Amino acid sequence: MSFEKELEKGRFYIPQCEACKKLVWPPSEFCDNCNEKTSLKKEEFKGKIIEFSRQNEEYFCVVEFGDSVRIMAKMMTQPKKDQVVKISKCGINEGSYYFQII
Amino acid sequence: MSKVGIIAYGTSPFTKEDHKIESILHKSANDLFQKNPEIDKKEIDAVLISTNNNSKYLSPILSEMSGIQPKIAHSIESLCNSGTNSIVSAFSYISSGLADMVLVSGAERYDSPGQILEWDNSRGEFKHPIFWASIFSKSYKEKYNISDEELAVVSVKNHKQASKNPNALSKKTYTVEDVMNSKKLTDDLKLLDCSRPCTGSASILLASEEIMKKHTDSPTWITGIGQKTTSAGFTKNTSLSSMESTKIAGQSALNMANRNVSQIDVAEVHDAFSVCEPMILESLGFTDPGNGMDMIKNLHQTNDFKINPRGGLIGCGHPLGATGISQTIEIIEQLQNNAKSRQTDNPKTGLIHNMSAAATSSTVLVLEK
Numbered sequence: 001m002s003f004e005k006e007l008e009k010g011r012f013y014i015p016q017c018e019a020c021k022k023l024v025w026p027p028s029e030f031c032d033n034c035n036e037k038t039s040l041k042k043e044e045f046k047g048k049i050i051e052f053s054r055q056n057e058e059y060f061c062v063v064e065f066g067d068s069v070r071i072m073a074k075m076m077t078q079p080k081k082d083q084v085v086k087i088s089k090c091g092i093n094e095g096s097y098y099f100q101i102i
Numbered sequence: 103m104s105k106v107g108i109i110a111y112g113t114s115p116f117t118k119e120d121h122k123i124e125s126i127l128h129k130s131a132n133d134l135f136q137k138n139p140e141i142d143k144k145e146i147d148a149v150l151i152s153t154n155n156n157s158k159y160l161s162p163i164l165s166e167m168s169g170i171q172p173k174i175a176h177s178i179e180s181l182c183n184s185g186t187n188s189i190v191s192a193f194s195y196i197s198s199g200l201a202d203m204v205l206v207s208g209a210e211r212y213d214s215p216g217q218i219l220e221w222d223n224s225r226g227e228f229k230h231p232i233f234w235a236s237i238f239s240k241s242y243k244e245k246y247n248i249s250d251e252e253l254a255v256v257s258v259k260n261h262k263q264a265s266k267n268p269n270a271l272s273k274k275t276y277t278v279e280d281v282m283n284s285k286k287l288t289d290d291l292k293l294l295d296c297s298r299p300c301t302g303s304a305s306i307l308l309a310s311e312e313i314m315k316k317h318t319d320s321p322t323w324i325t326g327i328g329q330k331t332t333s334a335g336f337t338k339n340t341s342l343s344s345m346e347s348t349k350i351a352g353q354s355a356l357n358m359a360n361r362n363v364s365q366i367d368v369a370e371v372h373d374a375f376s377v378c379e380p381m382i383l384e385s386l387g388f389t390d391p392g393n394g395m396d397m398i399k400n401l402h403q404t405n406d407f408k409i410n411p412r413g414g415l416i417g418c419g420h421p422l423g424a425t426g427i428s429q430t431i432e433i434i435e436q437l438q439n440n441a442k443s444r445q446t447d448n449p450k451t452g453l454i455h456n457m458s459a460a461a462t463s464s465t466v467l468v469l470e471k
Contacts (some may be wrong), residue, residue, distance in 0.1 A: 025224065025334060026222075026223065026224055050342070051237050051342055052237075052240070052293075053233075053236040053237060053239075053240045053242055053288050053289050053290045054288060054289040055233075055236075055287070055289075056289045060228045060233055060236075060288075062104050062237055062337060062342070070224065070337035070338070071224050071225075071226060071337060072224065072225045072226045072228045072233065072336075072337065073226055074227065074228075075224070084454075093227070095220070096220075096223060096226070096227060096229065097223040097224075097226050097228045099226045099228075100228050
């Protein structure tokens with residue numbers, strides 16, 4: 001999937017339906033709304049922290065992009081709810097995605 | 103739709119022991135047949151296996167080991183609610199007329215691969231269930247002004263109830279201080295807030311009305327079934343302080359049974375973590391949003407075993423594929439007044455709530471005598 005090729009390079013581009021323009025998440029070749037093909041929307045997405053907790057010194061946050069894309073991401077500083085953030089680091093490690101936000 | 107009842111059941115103790123999945127499965131099925139020697143195995147039309155284990159062909163294997171040659175034999179997997187989903191499949195086979203008697207056996211090992219949903223990459227590196235449980239806890243506590251000490255009562259209550267259950271993994275009782283002083287996993291979750299994976303199995307035999315009448319004068323019937331899957335990924339949950347799939351599945355099950363929640367006398371609910379119990383009770387309508395802990399504290403103080411009499415997942419342990427079946431067996435024993443020191447006051451209607459993957463999927467059953 002092209003999403004994962006970009007993610008491996010540290011780039012977080014969300015798939016968007018070529019027909020209805022919906023952001024499609026989890027990443028997929030096809031739109032879950034109209035079943036048409038998707039392509040990556042290549043922009044720097046800004047997200048909002050919905051909720052968070054902490055394990056040791058690392059915070060883990062639920063972050064929302066647009067109105068339908070949510071991920072869990074690491075944050076090294078104290079988060080606040082509704083804080084606007086962006087992806088600072090992302091990739092794939094042993095098959096699992098990872099995301100860090102600032 | 104023709105009636106479907108439960109004719110027999112068997113279980114194994116829940117432990118941390120290391121056994122092959124085939125042996126674990128056989129233990130509870132064998133217990134069922136030992137306790138009910140009148141059952142003619144030739145009458146069993148289907149054998150359904152509930153597990154997340156990766157071993158193959160488990161239904162034909164259990165059938166051969168138990169001396170059964172069924173028409174229908176296969177496994178069912180749906181993470182933590184595999185057990186009740188298997189019961190629903192058995193119900194469907196019988197009510198459709200494809201089978202008259204169905205054995206459902208669920209089993210898991212302590213190292214089950216079903217504990218982590220590898221597909222859910224939206225969780226990033228936070229795939230272990232303790233992370234969604236921490237997010238639920240944080241969100242629920244903030245929304246309803248609930249303290250960690252209050253949430254700890256769930257674990258105290260369910261360990262107390264499990265101490266009366268000879269098959270439970272935990273035999274110890276704990277105080278709120280014990281829970282608060284247990285290992286801190288995250289800012290919002292302690293070790294004793296968590297159910298533990300374990301080794302165990304549970305089996306039940308479902309039958310048509312005609313067969314039930316031949317075998318028993320005190321039948322237990324499955325009168326309500328509700329299921330809902332809202333997504334697979336945790337982050338698709340629209341609310342982090344209530345459970346949408348549970349609300350819908352619970353209402354469907356009660357509608358099918360033509361009951362309302364005030365008529366439920368006893369319930370087993372899926373307390374994978376402390377916070378789940380109040381969220382479930384609220385989502386099923388036992389109490390208003392935000393009041394789940396008041397209900398739980400009152401039950402604990404009055405020694406009322408109405409919710410999770412067998413000790414819940416927190417007290418019993420959580421062998422994923424066996425859990426929903428074990429919950430169902432507890433409600434059967436309660437309705438038959440066979441629950442010994444866990445017995446509630448002559449219940450007539452019971453409910454089972456079993457869910458998967460941060461409540462993205464829920465199954466609810468209503469049982470009546």
